[in-house]
Amino acid sequence: MLFKSLLTVAAGLLALPAQATRMTQHAKNMFYEEMTFLDNLYDPVAGYLYYFYYPLAAGPHETRSTVWYATGLLQRNEGNDTAHAVRIIKDVIANQEKNVSAQWFGDYTVYPEQPTVGSPSYVPVIYNSWDPNWRGFIGTTLIMIYEEFGYLIREDVQQLILESLYNNTIGDSYRVGGVDGDNLYPSYSNPSLMRAVVTGWTGNHCNDSNMTAAGEAYAQEVIDLFNLNDTLSEFNVPTYYGVSLNALTLWAKYMPASSVMNQNGPRMVADIWTAFGQFYNAKLQNLAGPWDRSYGYDMNKYVAIMSLYIWSLVGRDHVFSGTEKPWLLTHADDGEFIPLVAVLSEFHRSLVPDTVIDQLKSFSEERTVSRQAYTPPFDLEVRNISTWLSSDLQIGGDSYNQTVVGGASQDSTSFSPAVVHWLRAATPLQDASVGYFTLHPSEKSMQARIAPNQLNLTYPAGNASSIFTFVVASNPLGGKRDVTGLGDIDGVTITIGDGSTVNPEPTIAFCGLVGGTCSLIQ
Incomplete structure (x- = not known):
């Protein structure tokens, strides 16, 4: 298998911190409320969360949200939390697609009960039987786990994460916009930002200079496009701004000073928030349209990831009408993103302009x-x-x-x-x-x-x-x-x-x- 070559490449692991990540007080409140809910979704026998809020999904489990939950377990670190998180990491990586010649190599299952992609009973259909963006979602989360909680997991599990990310990155390099049904161009903002950081970070940690250079080159394409209008191509998006901000926070926090990602990430985060503040109406608790992509029309009635960021920055009273429970709303499964927002909340807050914080609290003037x-x-x-x-x-x-x-x-x-x-x-x-x-x-x-x-x-x-x-x-x-x-x-x-x-x-x-x-x- 391709990943075996890493056993010597990445032998020198970084010294890692020895305490849980600091969260803003609002993020801490949000985190513990969500973790209590996710605990009820966790199946300790299977080691996965149940597939929540998906029609006809009673019984199956779900991969992506389970890795997000593992991040929360490591942050909380109470009782058997760490043991459950390590089991999740091992099981998800064990199910990673292993056919190096297939378009979906290095991707992760959508749900663990599914057949192997490309097997006779499971025809490969992009964004259906397999989702190439899962490499980005799960890859960025594994990076967070390695960086923030490496001190809680043994060296062999850290090594397993690096091996998984290496295969993830190789597989993601197969993606070319317009080829084989793929739509990944630098303008498809949220997976592009995730691809850049997973590629560059993995290259750095696995001493693969070609991989590092590929991440830097791809990041520069995204940056050049961003610089045309000081905004993402995927503009004014209540859900995917949140995914993009998560990836850019990784750019700013985990990439070395020599990286174009570290050099540009903080500015890009600030610019996205500035645009968000201009279009946001705190009285209606809604991002005004038009929207490039949205999974609902009233942010009080569905879970947009940007609402989770607002919660972490200015408090519960400023989202979901101040009273609605996230798990009762449309697209409630996006609330499972909360552990990622919370873990990075203290650092992310340092990147958000103070003027935007004011705009999230109250509507100021007609404009x-x-x-x-x-x-x-x-x-x-x-x-x-x-x-x-x-x-x-x-x-x-x-x-x-x-x-x-x-x-x-x-x-x-x-x-x-x-x-x-x-x-x-x-x-x-x-x-x-x-x-x-x-x-x-x-x-x-x-x-x-x-x-x-x-x-x-x-x-x-x-x-x-x-x-x-x-x-x-x-x-x-x-x-x-x-x-x-x-x-x-x-x-x-x-x-x-x-x-x-x-x-x-x-x-x-x-x-x-x-x-x-x-x-x-x-």
């Missing part, structure tokens, strides 16, 4: 924000993003021209190029809440013009068959159940402007949990 982002090769031109925010209403739109609807993710269901949020009054059965509508895109190009209280959308290549489809929040409990027109939408008045070429009377469908006339979207 219009304009930014640009660029995602080659999917963008045919730079995207122009504009958003108007007031305390109770915010409107954002994206002018774009793409090769495929959804850009790098090639997913129209997570691409939200026009988004409106507003504050809804309390009803007898529900506290004040956030309403929204968002464009469900169907065209490869659109022009958006934003002004206070106005959203103007145009399809440059549109024709008589083009449609505008909006996903609209159901009215709050206690409000009107049946929506027959724009006037029935709770908390906001919507009018079609003079001169518009659309039919002012929309066709209305309900996408229900147990019936309706359309399919669910996020």
Whole structure:
């Protein structure tokens, strides 16, 4: 096996710290609340977390979240925590894909009960039977475990981590955007940032200068693209900003001073947070749109990883309406990312501008924000993003021209190029809440013009068959159940402007949990 060559290469292991990582007080509160929940998901017989919050998954376990949990176990380090964490590390690495000639070499199982990828009963389908991004998610976590908690695990387990990361990196080098169904370009921000640090860090620790150079070269491509607009190509993303920030924190904390990752990581973290603060409305507790990718439309009702960062920085009262339990929300499984946010919280806080901390606590002033982002090769031109925010209403739109609807993710269901949020009054059965509508895109190009209280959308290549489809929040409990027109939408008045070429009377469908006339979207 390829990893055997490392047994002599990486014989000299680094001296490692001898105490748990310091967490901010808010992060500590978040950490222990989540660990209590994850303890209930842990199956000590199997040594894995159960596959939480996935349809039809009763019984199977899940790999990625289990490695995140192992990080939390090592941070907590009570009772048998470390023994369980070591078992997790060994079992996950034992199931790593071993066919060096396969596209998925060095990847990890999505869930441990699955057959071997490429076996007769398990046809390899990228982002389905195997997920290449698991190398980044699990690889970055193994780096954190090695760096922060090496003193808790024996030298042979440290060596096993290095071997796994070496194979991980070799396999990840097989990824080329546009080849074999892969979409990994430097503009696919979150896996690109993870790839760079896993490659560079592993090269350094395994004394492989070619691997180190590959990590540095790939990081420089990502940095060059970032520098065009001082932002990531994957822009304004409530979930994947969090993944990218985690990777960049590793750039800043673990890479040597000579690395372009160490030199640029802190600045990039600060720039991402600055953009986030500009688009964030603390009163609505929502990142204003448009969003390149999102798994929900109201951050009070689904778990976005950026909400976890906000929690760690300014406290529980500033996320999820201050009362919602993360494990009861949509996409609740992303709460399993909490151990990573918490472990790095003290260091990460040092990279966040103080002005952003203030923006996370309260909404300060009405404003219009304009930014640009660029995602080659999917963008045919730079995207122009504009958003108007007031305390109770915010409107954002994206002018774009793409090769495929959804850009790098090639997913129209997570691409939200026009988004409106507003504050809804309390009803007898529900506290004040956030309403929204968002464009469900169907065209490869659109022009958006934003002004206070106005959203103007145009399809440059549109024709008589083009449609505008909006996903609209159901009215709050206690409000009107049946929506027959724009006037029935709770908390906001919507009018079609003079001169518009659309039919002012929309066709209305309900996408229900147990019936309706359309399919669910996020």
